[in-house]
Amino acid sequence: MADAEEWIEWDVARARDWIAVPRSDDDKYSRGVLGVITGSHDYPGAAVLGVEAAMRTGVGMVRYTGPRAVAGAVLARRPEVVTISGRVQAWLLGSGMNPARRTLVLSGELSQAIGEGHPIVLDAGALDLVGETHGAAVITPHYRELAALLGGRKGPTVEEVAENPGEWAIRAAEALGATVLLKGAVTHIAQPDGIRLTVSSSPGWLATAGTGDVLGGVLGALLATHHEVLKYDPSKLAPLSATAALLHGLAARRASGGGPIAALDVAQAIPATIAALLARSEG
Ligand SMILES: NC(=O)C1=CN([C@@H]2O[C@H](COP(=O)(O)OP(=O)(O)OC[C@H]3O[C@@H](n4cnc5c(N)ncnc54)[C@H](O)[C@@H]3O)[C@@H](O)[C@H]2O)[C@@H](O)CC1
Ligand SMILES: Nc1ncnc2c1ncn2[C@@H]1O[C@H](COP(=O)(O)OP(=O)(O)O)[C@@H](O)[C@H]1O
Numbered sequence: 001m002a003d004a005e006e007w008i009e010w011d012v013a014r015a016r017d018w019i020a021v022p023r024s025d026d027d028k029y030s031r032g033v034l035g036v037i038t039g040s041h042d043y044p045g046a047a048v049l050g051v052e053a054a055m056r057t058g059v060g061m062v063r064y065t066g067p068r069a070v071a072g073a074v075l076a077r078r079p080e081v082v083t084i085s086g087r088v089q090a091w092l093l094g095s096g097m098n099p100a101r102r103t104l105v106l107s108g109e110l111s112q113a114i115g116e117g118h119p120i121v122l123d124a125g126a127l128d129l130v131g132e133t134h135g136a137a138v139i140t141p142h143y144r145e146l147a148a149l150l151g152g153r154k155g156p157t158v159e160e161v162a163e164n165p166g167e168w169a170i171r172a173a174e175a176l177g178a179t180v181l182l183k184g185a186v187t188h189i190a191q192p193d194g195i196r197l198t199v200s201s202s203p204g205w206l207a208t209a210g211t212g213d214v215l216g217g218v219l220g221a222l223l224a225t226h227h228e229v230l231k232y233d234p235s236k237l238a239p240l241s242a243t244a245a246l247l248h249g250l251a252a253r254r255a256s257g258g259g260p261i262a263a264l265d266v267a268q269a270i271p272a273t274i275a276a277l278l279a280r281s282e283g
Contacts, residue, residue, distance in 0.1 A: 006196050007166060007188070007196045007197065007198045008196065008197050008198070009197075009198050009199070009200060010189075010197050010198065010199050010239075010242035010243070010245070010246050011246070012246070012250075012277055012280075014239070014242075014243075015242070015243040015246045015247065015277060016277055016278060016280070017239075018222065018226070018239050018240055018243040019058075019222075019243070019274055019277065019278060020032075020058070020222075020225035020226060021278065022058075026060075027060070028060035028061050029060055029061070029087075030060065031058075031059060031060030031224075031225055032059055032060050032089045032090065032221075032223075032224035032225040032226075032227050033059070033060055033061040033062075033063055033086075033087060033088045033089050033090075033224060034054050034059050034061070034062050034063070034088065034089075034090050034091070034092060034220045034221055034223070034224035035063045035065060035088030035090070035091045035092070035113060035118075036050060036051055036054070036062055036063065036064045036065070036066065036091070036092045036093075036217075036220065037064075037065055037066045037091070037092075037093050037094075037106075037109060037110060037113060037126075038050050038051075038064075038066050038070075038092060038093065038094060038095040038096050038097065038123070038213070038216070039066050039067060039070035039073075039074070039095070039096040039097070040067060040070065040096055040097050040098060040101070040125075041067070041069055041070075042096075042098065042101075043095075043096030043097070043098075044069070044070045044073045044096070045073075045096065045210060045213075046095040046096020046097075046124070046210065046213040047064065047066055047070045047073065047074050047095065047096055047213075048073050048074055048077050048078075049095075049210045049213040049214050049217065049263050049264065049267060050092060050095050050096075050123075050213045050214065050216045050217035050220070051064055051074050051077070051078055051081055051217060052077060052078060052214075052217065052264065052267040052268075053213075053214040053215070053216070053217025053218050053221070053266075053267040053270065054092070054217035054218070054220050054221040054224075055078055055080060055081075055217075055221075056217075056267050056268065056270040056271055057217065057218045057221035057222065057247070057270055057274070058221060058225065058271075058274065059220075059221040059224050059225055060224070060225075061080075061082060062078070062080070062081045062082070063081070063082045063083075063084075063085075063086060063088050064081050064082070064083050065083065065084075065085055065109065067106070071083045088113075088116075088118060088224075089118055089119075089224050089227035090118050090119040090120065090121075090220060090223040090224035090227050090230075091113045091114070091116075091118055091119075091120045091121070091220070092120075092121045092123065092216055092217065092219070092220030093110055093113060093114075093120065093121065093122055093123065093126040093129070094110075094122055094123040094124045094125040094126025094127065094129075094216075095123040095124045095125070095212070095213040095216045096124060096125070096213060097124060097125025097126060098125050099125050099126070099127075099128050102125075110126060110129060111129075111132065114129060114132050114133055115132075117134055117135040118135065118227065119135065119136040119137075119223040119224075119226075119227055119230040119231075119234075119237070120133060120135070120136065120137045120138070120223075121138055121139075121140060121216055121219050121220050121223060122137060122138070122139045122140070122178075123139075123140045123212070123213070123216040124140075124145065124212070124213075124216075127139055127141055127145055127149050128149070130149070130176050130178050131176070133178060135230075135231075135234060136179075136223070136230045136231075136234035136236075136237050137178045137179065137237075138178065138179040138180070138181055138219065138223075138237050138241050139172075139176070139178055139179070139180055139181070140181045140183065140212070140215065140216060140219065141172075141180070141182060141183065142182070142183040142184065142212065143158050143161040143162050143165065143182070143183075143184060144158050146161050146168060146169075146172055146180075146182055147160070147161050149172070149176075150168070150171070150172055150175065156168055161182075162184075165182050165184055165186065165188050166188045166190070166196070166198075168182065169182040169188040169189070169190040169196075170190045170196065172190070173190040173191055173192050174192055177192055178192070179191045179192075179234075179237040179238055179241060181219070181241045181244075181245065183212055183215070185200075185202070185204065185207075186198055186199070186200045187199040187200075187202070187245040189238050189241045189242050189245070191235065191237065191238045193235050195235065195238040197238055197239070197241075197242040198242075199242055199245040199246050199249060201246070201249050201250075201253075202245070202248065202249030202252055202253075203249070203252055203253050203256055205252060205256045205259070205260055205261045206248070206249065206252045206261070206266070208260075208261065208262065208263060209263065210262070210263030210264070211248070211252070211263045211266055213263065214248065214263050214264075214266050214267050215244060215245065215248045217267065218244045218247055218248055218270065219240070219241060219244035222240045222243060222244050223237075223240060226240055247270060247273060247274065247277070248266065250273045250277070251266050251267075251269040251270045251273040252266045252269070254269045254272060254273050254276075255268065255269035
């Protein structure tokens with residue numbers, strides 16, 4: 001079992017260094033374009049939540065090329081989003097998708113996105129594609145999803161993952177060769193190179209539908225805005241993932257003020273959370 005002392009708790013002081021503040025010579029392309037293929041007929045809201053969160057985290061552009069039927073809902077919420085194919089510098093794939101219902105066309109589009117070799121977040125219905133990635137890839141399962149991903153006779157049960165999430169995050173990172181962000185009351189980030197980070201400060205109010213989709217958007221935006229460094233140093237995925245989880249928890253706390261929240265509230269609280277974090281205040 002992992003030694004608890006090997007885990008580093010991520011904090012505001014560390015996270016500040018992983019927010020890309022636009023410079024005077026930046027434009028939308030230099031800041032980074034996030035490509036997004038998420039959502040489905042069954043879960044269109046997951047795409048809306050992830051895109052909203054990415055825009056609120058700060059990114060040059062979001063290019064949404066998921067199912068046409070979902071694009072309307074995304075555009076209704078965020079007309080800034082571009083829905084034609086084109087150049088991207090990072091991808092967010094899978095939130096609100098069901099791999100059992102993946103069409104041939106969608107399979108091709110997902111494979112093509114992965115094949116580009118850009119930094120990539122694989123969430124929910126794209127977790128099974130982790131073996132196809134090359135380059136910087138982070139998966140964002142919760143306990144049930146990680147148990148399913150490590151399935152087969154040697155895989156853990158959901159209860160085993162829940163009892164020892166850090167250990168299973170490490171094992172998954174080693175077995176899958178990817179950065180693992182394992183969601184839960186404590187979020188564990190493990191990387192094959194041995195980096196192990198936790199985020200323990202999120203309020204329990206975050207345990208509500210759609211907040212995982214919001215986290216995917218936050219992380220996607222951080223990858224897009226750090227695409228240059230990730231090209232030559234994929235190990236930076238771990239601090240970026242921990243920063244995403246910390247921001248997510250801080251935004252939830254800010255939106256909550258001690259009371260209940262909905263997922264969209266968390267996304268909407270992100271800009272003020274980032275501003276406070278950059279100003280070195282409480283975040
Ligand atoms: N507004 C939206 O569009 C939302 C979409 N979501 C998407 O929904 C998909 C499934 O995510 P989940 O986290 O639910 O996947 P899980 O693997 O946790 O659950 C899969 C299914 O198992 C059943 N189930 C599991 N645990 C259960 C329990 N304790 N009680 C009752 N039923 C249970 C539910 O039918 C659930 O849909 C993902 O693609 C995710 O991105 C969710 O994020 C919720 C919000
Ligand atoms: N008890 C809890 N305390 C704090 N955060 C939690 C708790 N339970 C879940 N979370 C966080 O809420 C989010 C839920 O994500 P996920 O399980 O993917 O939900 P969904 O699929 O509905 O979006 C994750 O970021 C997770 O870390």
